[in-house]
Amino acid sequence: MNLKQLAEALSLSQTTVSRALNGYPEVSEETRKRVEETARRLGYAPNSQARRLATGRSMAIGHVIPVSLHEMMNPVFMEFIAGAGQTYARFGYDMILTVVPDAQVGAAYREIAVRKKADAVMIHGPRLDDHRHEILQELKIPFLIHGRIPGRENDLSWIDMNNGSAFETATDLLLDLGHRRIALLNGLEDMDFAARRRRGFERAHAHRNLTADPALMRQADMTEPYGASSAHALLDLPEPPTAFLVSSMITAIGVSRAISERGLKMGRDVSVITHDDALSFLPNTGDKPIFTCTRSSVRYAGERAAELLIDQVMPHPDKPVHEYLKAELIIGHSTGPAPKA
Amino acid sequence: MNLKQLAEALSLSQTTVSRALNGYPEVSEETRKRVEETARRLGYAPNSQARRLATGRSMAIGHVIPVSLHEMMNPVFMEFIAGAGQTYARFGYDMILTVVPDAQVGAAYREIAVRKKADAVMIHGPRLDDHRHEILQELKIPFLIHGRIPGRENDLSWIDMNNGSAFETATDLLLDLGHRRIALLNGLEDMDFAARRRRGFERAHAHRNLTADPALMRQADMTEPYGASSAHALLDLPEPPTAFLVSSMITAIGVSRAISERGLKMGRDVSVITHDDALSFLPNTGDKPIFTCTRSSVRYAGERAAELLIDQVMPHPDKPVHEYLKAELIIGHSTGPAPKA
DNA sequence: CGAAGAATTCAAAGCGGTTTGGATCAAGCG
DNA sequence: CGCTTGATCCAAACCGCTTTGAATTCTTCG
Numbered sequence: 001m002n003l004k005q006l007a008e009a010l011s012l013s014q015t016t017v018s019r020a021l022n023g024y025p026e027v028s029e030e031t032r033k034r035v036e037e038t039a040r041r042l043g044y045a046p047n048s049q050a051r052r053l054a055t056g057r058s059m060a061i062g063h064v065i066p067v068s069l070h071e072m073m074n075p076v077f078m079e080f081i082a083g084a085g086q087t088y089a090r091f092g093y094d095m096i097l098t099v100v101p102d103a104q105v106g107a108a109y110r111e112i113a114v115r116k117k118a119d120a121v122m123i124h125g126p127r128l129d130d131h132r133h134e135i136l137q138e139l140k141i142p143f144l145i146h147g148r149i150p151g152r153e154n155d156l157s158w159i160d161m162n163n164g165s166a167f168e169t170a171t172d173l174l175l176d177l178g179h180r181r182i183a184l185l186n187g188l189e190d191m192d193f194a195a196r197r198r199r200g201f202e203r204a205h206a207h208r209n210l211t212a213d214p215a216l217m218r219q220a221d222m223t224e225p226y227g228a229s230s231a232h233a234l235l236d237l238p239e240p241p242t243a244f245l246v247s248s249m250i251t252a253i254g255v256s257r258a259i260s261e262r263g264l265k266m267g268r269d270v271s272v273i274t275h276d277d278a279l280s281f282l283p284n285t286g287d288k289p290i291f292t293c294t295r296s297s298v299r300y301a302g303e304r305a306a307e308l309l310i311d312q313v314m315p316h317p318d319k320p321v322h323e324y325l326k327a328e329l330i331i332g333h334s335t336g337p338a339p340k341a
Numbered sequence: 342m343n344l345k346q347l348a349e350a351l352s353l354s355q356t357t358v359s360r361a362l363n364g365y366p367e368v369s370e371e372t373r374k375r376v377e378e379t380a381r382r383l384g385y386a387p388n389s390q391a392r393r394l395a396t397g398r399s400m401a402i403g404h405v406i407p408v409s410l411h412e413m414m415n416p417v418f419m420e421f422i423a424g425a426g427q428t429y430a431r432f433g434y435d436m437i438l439t440v441v442p443d444a445q446v447g448a449a450y451r452e453i454a455v456r457k458k459a460d461a462v463m464i465h466g467p468r469l470d471d472h473r474h475e476i477l478q479e480l481k482i483p484f485l486i487h488g489r490i491p492g493r494e495n496d497l498s499w500i501d502m503n504n505g506s507a508f509e510t511a512t513d514l515l516l517d518l519g520h521r522r523i524a525l526l527n528g529l530e531d532m533d534f535a536a537r538r539r540r541g542f543e544r545a546h547a548h549r550n551l552t553a554d555p556a557l558m559r560q561a562d563m564t565e566p567y568g569a570s571s572a573h574a575l576l577d578l579p580e581p582p583t584a585f586l587v588s589s590m591i592t593a594i595g596v597s598r599a600i601s602e603r604g605l606k607m608g609r610d611v612s613v614i615t616h617d618d619a620l621s622f623l624p625n626t627g628d629k630p631i632f633t634c635t636r637s638s639v640r641y642a643g644e645r646a647a648e649l650l651i652d653q654v655m656p657h658p659d660k661p662v663h664e665y666l667k668a669e670l671i672i673g674h675s676t677g678p679a680p681k682a
Numbered sequence: 683c684g685a686a687g688a689a690t691t692c693a694a695a696g697c698g699g700t701t702t703g704g705a706t707c708a709a710g711c712g
Numbered sequence: 713c714g715c716t717t718g719a720t721c722c723a724a725a726c727c728g729c730t731t732t733g734a735a736t737t738c739t740t741c742g
Contacts, residue, residue, distance in 0.1 A: 045452070047457050053391050075416055075620075078423075085438055085439065085440025086408060086440050089440060089445075094458065096435050096437050097438045099430060111386070114384065114386045115388060115389040117389050253565070260601035282564070
């Protein structure tokens with residue numbers, strides 16, 4: 001069932017039928033009703049390839065996710081994509097997802113742009129020395145960054161959470177509780193979000209004329225074992241930390257495991273604050289959640305990001321947009337006053 | 342830069358250029374070289390919408406993932422998709438991902454089929470009373486199931502792991518270790534995989550003329566808190582279990598937390614076996630992994646599934662294909678002999 | 683040398699929509 | 713009544729590619 005057949009069945013021209021279905025004014029209400037009714041009855045829906053070819057708009061947004069050494073980003077990427085996907089579905093956009101090795105992401109974007117597979121693309125997990133935006137600018141395809149690229153905050157579109165200030169606030173909380181040796185288990189600091197978190201951590205110290213001990217700061221892919229083994233190692237130090245600030249719930253779970261493996265109690269003997277991306281499979285909720293955390297829903301970020309990007313593609317080529325999501329600080333069971341020395 | 346312009350630049354017809362680029366034999370090696378070289382130089386790549394329209398093949402595979410109450414399936418879905426995506430990229434297929442509320446998955450599949458958005462689709466997480474395959478058969482679009490639909494094992498294509506026998510083996514291990522009160526923390530048993538796991542669990546008991554105690558079997562969305570609270574509740578019983586068989590690492594982490602919260606030691610006081618989907622962010626590896634587990638990489642399943650589906654779409658409409666993945670049983674630190682009563 | 687056959691190349695017809703530039707027709711008006 | 717106007721509807725061009733069927737050129741061989 002294609003447009004031609006439908007038009008024949010209605011004894012109308014393709015033009016009229018097309019217009020009727022697309023809501024153009026130059027068709028009488030009466031025939032519009034008739035067209036819509038028979039279209040529905042015959043189960044007609046326009047072939048999307050044909051429509052795309054004719055309109056020049058692909059009605060799709062591309063996401064390229066690098067499958068790299070940093071496997072850890074996956075659950076976050078994926079939750080973001082789930083959020084974005086819902087928005088796309090609501091607006092009639094398709095999401096095309098490309099999963100390629102790190103080295104091929106440039107090529108993947110190029111492919112999308114030059115073959116016109118999508119009207120816009122999303123950039124995930126920007127690094128400090130990221131260059132994807134340059135490729136995309138050269139290709140003249142609209143894009144939005146989940147995160148920020150240092151130095152390009154003003155002229156590119158992005159959505160991000162307040163990584164720096166969230167971690168500064170969290171550190172403040174720990175300092176207020178009397179902790180003076182605080183460990184930071186960060187993500188890889190060549191990622192922009194991790195670099196910001198680290199600066200926030202250091203800022204909080206600096207404001208009190210303290211300096212964070214570099215021996216207590218670590219960075220790695222945010223796995224559970226990373227949390228456990230780091231916590232063990234740090235707690236073995238002559239002067240162990242009394243608190244941990246952790247970049248991911250998953251790593252925090254590892255920390256919590258290490259703490260109990262040593263017969264200590266989290267929240268009493270050792271405090272832990274983690275960032276919580278609100279991953280659906282790791283709820284840290286309830287009256288008083290397990291982990292004190294800075295929370296910002298990455299799924300919600302996905303939803304908003306998709307809206308912003310669709311907006312950007314709509315026929316009014318706008319200025320760059322920015323959206324700044326504030327993580328909330330939530331007190332759970334895992335923090336308490338620093339133990340007396 | 343489109344085909345016409347490229348043809349003009351070469352003083353050739355579109356036909357010849359098209360054929361040269363697509364490897365047809367009726368074009369001289371010499372001009373083929375020339376065409377390829379200038380195409381590369383001018384950065385030409387065929388518009389995919391146009392090509393799709395002309396060929397009638399969309400070179401895309403659709404995945405519809407329901408965002409439902411069962412949020413928990415997400416990390417597994419997503420890991421599967423990451424695997425599948427890599428395969429698609431390798432074969433030049435696009436993946437289009439649709440994220441919709443449970444109630445709209447039928448409509449989403451219909452949309453894909455009737456607008457010709459994809460050449461085939463994947464079914465995720467089949468239920469016992471699943472009907473998606475009927476919609477897809479009616480729409481005459483090839484599909485493959487990740488999992489199985491009961492009663493339709495022979496005439497539909499699927500890829501699945503040995504849920505039943507893996508859990509039977511795991512249960513056997515625990516029974517061999519002397520455990521007689523074994524708890525099962527399963528996923529929701531209206532999902533086919535969970536129903537099979539339960540049957541495997543019961544089969545192992547039956548083979549020794551034992552019956553599994555229904556009071557020790559639970560099912561729910563596989564979150565971390567589900568594991569922790571269930572473990573606490575069960576260990577509070579007058580006759581608590583000495584071992585847990587768990588359907589997901591994430592839930593098992595909750596169990597492990599509950600065990601240590603009670604001052605018990607996993608592997609000594611309480612044994613735990615979990616199924617391990619080999620999620621990239623939850624490595625349970627090493628010489629002797631934390632959890633004894635049945636392991637089957639869902640990412641690998643995704644890779645294979647994509648290959649099977651692409652095969653199915655290639656111009657030789659085949660019989661249904663099945664692939665049966667065997668989970669391996671891996672001994673970790675979390676299991677040991679049952680404590681003396 | 684001329685014709686048959688192979689090797690190349692091309693013009694044009696789709697693929698299934700959207701959109702431009704009229705046509706057609708009834709109503710409105712001086 | 714003739715002409716303008718607005719409301720509808722339509723034929724045909726176009727989007728950028730593939731593919732059919734035929735034309736052209738080059739070899740080969742009696």
